[in-house]
Amino acid sequence: MSGVNETVGxxxxxxxxGAKLRETLWGYGFAGLPIAVFGxxxxxxxxYAIYISFLHWGILGRMPGASGTYNYAKVVHDPVFHxxxxxxxxxTIGVVPLEMALGMSLALLINQKIRGRNFFRSAFYFPSxxxxxxxxxxxxxxxxSDGLFNRIIGSNTPWFTTASTVTWAIVGLNTWTTSxxxxxxxxxxxxxxxxxxxxxAALDNTGAWRTFRKITFxxxxxxxxxxxxxxxxxALKIFDQNFLVSNGGGGPNYASYSPVLYIxxxxxxxxxxxVAAAAGVVYFVVIFVLTxxxxxxxxxxxxx
Amino acid sequence: MTIQTTxxxxxxxxxxxxxxxxxxxxxxxxLIVAVSLLFFVPFIWTLATSFKTIPDSVNVRLxxxxxxxxxxxxxxxxxxxxxxxxxxxxLAVVITCANIVIAGLGGYAFARLKFPGREVLFLLVLGxxxxxxxxxxxxxxxxxxxxxxxxxxxxxxLINLVTATNxxxxxxxxxxxxxxxxxxxxxxxxxxxxxxxxxxxPLALPAISALVILQFQGTWNDFVWPxxxxxxxxxxxxxxxxxxxxxxxxxxxxxxxxxxGSIIAILPILAIFLAFQRYFVSxxxxxxxxx
Numbered sequence: 001m002s003g004v005n006e007t008v009g010x011x012x013x014x015x016x017x018g019a020k021l022r023e024t025l026w027g028y029g030f031a032g033l034p035i036a037v038f039g040x041x042x043x044x045x046x047x048y049a050i051y052i053s054f055l056h057w058g059i060l061g062r063m064p065g066a067s068g069t070y071n072y073a074k075v076v077h078d079p080v081f082h083x084x085x086x087x088x089x090x091x092t093i094g095v096v097p098l099e100m101a102l103g104m105s106l107a108l109l110i111n112q113k114i115r116g117r118n119f120f121r122s123a124f125y126f127p128s129x130x131x132x133x134x135x136x137x138x139x140x141x142x143x144x145s146d147g148l149f150n151r152i153i154g155s156n157t158p159w160f161t162t163a164s165t166v167t168w169a170i171v172g173l174n175t176w177t178t179s180x181x182x183x184x185x186x187x188x189x190x191x192x193x194x195x196x197x198x199x200x201a202a203l204d205n206t207g208a209w210r211t212f213r214k215i216t217f218x219x220x221x222x223x224x225x226x227x228x229x230x231x232x233x234x235a236l237k238i239f240d241q242n243f244l245v246s247n248g249g250g251g252p253n254y255a256s257y258s259p260v261l262y263i264x265x266x267x268x269x270x271x272x273x274x275v276a277a278a279a280g281v282v283y284f285v286v287i288f289v290l291t292x293x294x295x296x297x298x299x300x301x302x303x304x
Numbered sequence: 305m306t307i308q309t310t311x312x313x314x315x316x317x318x319x320x321x322x323x324x325x326x327x328x329x330x331x332x333x334x335l336i337v338a339v340s341l342l343f344f345v346p347f348i349w350t351l352a353t354s355f356k357t358i359p360d361s362v363n364v365r366l367x368x369x370x371x372x373x374x375x376x377x378x379x380x381x382x383x384x385x386x387x388x389x390x391x392x393x394x395l396a397v398v399i400t401c402a403n404i405v406i407a408g409l410g411g412y413a414f415a416r417l418k419f420p421g422r423e424v425l426f427l428l429v430l431g432x433x434x435x436x437x438x439x440x441x442x443x444x445x446x447x448x449x450x451x452x453x454x455x456x457x458x459x460x461x462l463i464n465l466v467t468a469t470n471x472x473x474x475x476x477x478x479x480x481x482x483x484x485x486x487x488x489x490x491x492x493x494x495x496x497x498x499x500x501x502x503x504x505x506p507l508a509l510p511a512i513s514a515l516v517i518l519q520f521q522g523t524w525n526d527f528v529w530p531x532x533x534x535x536x537x538x539x540x541x542x543x544x545x546x547x548x549x550x551x552x553x554x555x556x557x558x559x560x561x562x563x564x565g566s567i568i569a570i571l572p573i574l575a576i577f578l579a580f581q582r583y584f585v586s587x588x589x590x591x592x593x594x595x
Contacts, residue, residue: 020418026496027419034410034466035425041463042432045443052442061446109336114329122581123340129577131525133545134569137552138350141559148349151364176343237436240527247553260438268532273442280439287436 053277071278081279084250084257085286087167091258092235094171095178100227102175103182104220108212110183111190121187125180132177132240139173140245160245163255170241170256178234182227189223190216229294236287239264259283347570354564361559375560383561384539385568388547395457395543396523399464403519404512406466411474412500416486426475432468437528445532457541460533464523470515477511478504517580521573544569 053071056063075081106124110117127135142148145158159169193216201211239260242250250257250265263283267276353361354375356368379385413419414426444463445454453459485507489499505512527545534541542550548565555561 023417023496024419027413027417027422030409030413030417030496030500031419031422031425033406034429034471037406037463037465038429038432038468041444042435042440043428045440045447046435048443048446049439052446057446106339109332109339112332114332114336118581120336120340122577123343126574126577127343129521129525129573131527131545131569131573133525133527133548134566137548137562137566138346140552141353141563142346142349146362148364176346180343237438239438243531244549244552263438263441264528264532267442267445268536273446277442280436280442284436284439 049277049280052273053281055274057273057277059271059273067274071274072282074275075279075282080250080254080257081259081262083254084259084262087255088236088238088258090167091171091238092232094168095174095235096228096232098171098175099179099182099231100224102179103227104186106179106183107186107190108216110187121183124183127177128180130177133244135177136173136241136244139169139176143169160256161252163253166245166252166256170238170245173241174235174238178231182231185227186220186223189220192222193219225298228298229291232294233287233291236290259286350563350566353559354567356560358558358560361563372560375564378561379564379568383547383551383565384542385544385547385565387540388542388544389568391457391541392524392543392545395460396520398457398461399523400516400519402461402465403467403470404515407470407474407515408505408508408512409500410466410471411476412478412504414471415475415478416504417496429468429471441528441532448533455534455537455541457534460529463529467519470519473515474508474511477508481507513580517576520576524573 054067054069056065056067110121110124114120140160143150143159145156149159150156157165159165197215197219198211201215206214237260238258242256242258242261243264246252246256248265248269250261259279260283263276263279266272266279270276349366352366352368355371355373356363357370357372357374360369410429414422414429448454448459448463451459453462481504485503486499489503494502525545526543527549530541530543530546531549535546539547539550544565548562548569551558551565552562
């Protein structure tokens with residue numbers, strides 16, 4: 001802009017500056033409203049949460065005296081928080097490889113030259129966009145003690161209300177609902193692989209399995225990284241399913257507690273906002289460190 | 305498919321190979337149909353149960369016997385789903401409209417207008433994507449409590465007026481529109497707002513359609529924020545998702561009613577999905593791969 005200004009004469013220059021000022025003002029005007037919303041409800045709460053985490057804070061607001069790091073000590077030494085962490089790690093380690101494997105298989109299946117590709121793609125994707133409450137409720141019905149699943153396999157285990165099975169029941173449920181989204185990312189990845197590579201493999205008479213193992217799977221590396229990071233972090237933030245299968249209580253025997261449910265219950269069942277905020281900060285750091293470790297060990301996701 | 309036939313016709317001398325191809329295709333279709341069925345059995349089963357009686361709801365038989373619509377009647381009047389649908393629709397429509405205008409204004413400013421600090425502010429907008437919800441529960445609840453905005457729709461609408469994802473999405477689309485349109489508008493004497501409202505926003509219709517569909521779905525399906533902001537106390541502000549969760553918590557064996565409620569919670573999204581599925585698919589992939 002300044003280069004343009006220097007080449008034109010003086011009177012024009014001042015009107016150019018007026019236009020520039022006008023553009024600046026309109027720019028702030030247009031961007032101002034979204035910036036205000038983000039500042040007020042995203043940036044400010046971040047600081048406010050840290051502030052609350054160092055205070056005694058109940059449902060009626062701030063209570064006398066500062067807690068210092070008492071809330072943090074309480075969270076870090078709370079066996080329920082430890083159980084919640086253990087549950088979510090088990091869940092994440094279980095669900096991520098399963099949904100990646102299923103998502104990739106579906107993508108490979110859909111990527112074949114078949115009739116009704118779009119129909120099948122939609123059919124696999126639909127559970128991903130249906131409401132988590134409805135999906136979880138349906139799963140509760142089908143996996144309850146006299147539900148369809150138990151009638152078929154001849155058992156009567158209430159899968160979602162048994163301490164030893166609830167994590168794995170949620171793993172199964174969310175593999176069903178998220179693999180459709182993962183399929184879409186893998187499809188985009190598959191379509192980015194050039195046909196030349198496959199033609200070369202066909203000329204060498206390479207078998208289907210060998211082509212997949214030596215060519216397709218390694219070339220899907222960007223998709224693997226992307227899905228791993230995004231859905232790994234997503235799995236760590238699980239809440240709805242844990243809340244719904246336990247009537248919001250995290251039971252039986254704390255088996256359906258997740259860290260986010262722990263934060264929710266500290267705030268809205270125990271009304272201890274200070275501890276809830278501290279747990280929020282602690283868990284934010286946990287996820288941040290895990291993401292960092294993931295990046296360093298698995299590598300940086302390349303631009304897909 | 306035409307490619308397939310010509311390829312088969314091109315090698316008529318290898319019947320063995322053609323037969324293997326047919327077998328492979330048949331296996332492929334069998335597999336894909338089986339998986340689709342597996343994906344859809346739960347929905348079909350739920351739909352069937354919504355027309356069953358309670359004793360019949362535990363039978364392993366798809367067709368209801370006797371057939372009844374009493375669960376649907378109960379859901380509609382006795383369990384207040386009429387009100388919950390109204391609430392959910394109201395929130396979804398208001399929030400989607402607000403997002404079109406505000407994300408549009410912001411997206412246009414960040415794509416086209418030059419003002420000091422633009423890049424820093426844009427980074428700040430993208431940075432909000434990294435602030436996790438679980439860290440916002442407590443401060444946002446406290447703020448809205450202090451402003452007396454808990455237990456009514458205003459607080460929920462306020463915190464959802466615009467999302468960074470929508471703003472980013474609109475900005476990316478505005479960047480693809482040639483500058484000629486704005487220059488023509490400027491020559492006709494249109495100001496900044498008129499250029500935005502009359503020229504740029506209509507040109508961004510494909511992006512707006514995708515935004516409408518994804519935002520409507522997001523608000524309709526939202527559970528945790530309605531739970532925090534109006535899930536406690538009276539049910540006057542319950543959304544469909546809250547109503548369904550509460551129905552299940554209160555009457556855990558009322559399966560026909562619970563299944564009818566689940567269908568209601570899913571149906572609008574299924575309808576939108578069937579009508580506009582290309583937006584869903586392209587929205588997800590562009591958000592992930594290009595973002």
